[in-house]
Amino acid sequence: MHHFRQLLELQNSQLAQLLRFTLYGLETTLNQARAEFPQDPGVKLCDELLQELHNLLQPAPTPLHPHIGWEDVIPSQNTLKLDRLREAFNSDLELNYYLGNSQLQSQTDPDLWNEIQCKLLRIPEDLAASWRQRTLDMAQEIGAIADNSNLYELPFIRDEIIYPGLSGSVQTQGLSLSQKAFLNYQNLQNNESDLSTGFLLLYTKFIEIEPNLYHALKSVCSFDIISLNSKAEQQSQYINALSDRCQRTQKAEESADPLSILRAWIDMDEAIHSLVFVPPAERYSWWGKLQNESRRILKKIADKAINAGHEVRIRQLSGLYADICTSSKDDLQLDFGGTPGEVLTCLRVYARINHEESPGRVIFRSSR
Structure with missing residues (x-):
């Protein structure tokens, strides 16, 4: 694993990023296979390999000010x-x-x-x-x-x-x-896949430097908002899921089928909006506007599907929770932040595609 680590730690390397994404995919595949074949004679070795992959993929701490080392003497607060x-x-x-x-x-x-x-x-x-x-x-x-x-x-x-x-x-x-940092990994083509890759690369790096991030991605953890700083395995699982959805949006765009692209982007948008702070960032904050770039792309894709003759309705859920709860499922509740009884953030949009409904998902403030 020594050469794997050396390549993964190489800065501004497309090969390093390709290796990282490949290892994320291998980790996801092995986890799924491990669950499907619990009696397989290779289970023990598979568990050990998964642990090695997990350790290998853990990002090294990257302080925003690297000239200050953790070994430096920490002054008292009043200095x-x-x-x-x-x-x-x-x-x-x-x-x-x-x-x-x-x-x-x-x-x-x-x-x-x-x-x-x-x-x-x-x-x-x-x-x-x-x-x-x-x-x-x-x-x-x-x-x-x-x-x-x-x-x-x-x-x-x-x-x-x-x-x-x-x-x-x-x-x-x-x-x-x-x-420029993005171009080290990706050639810009001015399409939606650039944005999905952009969010994947941005989030991977931002998670390394921001200790206050959580995720609420249902496919990784259904019933909680999880700190990525305190649970390292959740960090890798979230990035794995984000990477997988990014790849699915790219494959859907290659197919040129408007409904496949729309469904893939609804899933990608959910993964993007499921990286949250607690309480969630305000909708018109820098973070909120950054994430809303995904929703703008989603609207454009929905419009293309409508122009192709499909019946499509996409709704970002907001306002009073009591007014939107019939359009959502498996919602998450916080007892602080924002206004009691209101939606704090929309994790997944409500979608109706050719009479098929897909519920949204939100984090809301309890009404007490």
């Missing part, structure tokens, strides 16, 4: 230069409404900067813009300035600075989307 920013952030009641009553955990200034900026991706963009300017003003007060030249790049189908890094008295990387 942070950005301590006043942390206190203001923790005490803001409007932020608590969207983020839940979770206090910032970082123990260094670079970590604190990145933790705050990542949390701002989950709140409405106007509030996030106001708070982002406030963070820059408070950073400048202690001798740190915005730095857009030092960015951790996430592969995607376009370029975008998500938030800046800092230089001066506090030095840390910012975060960006990078089409």
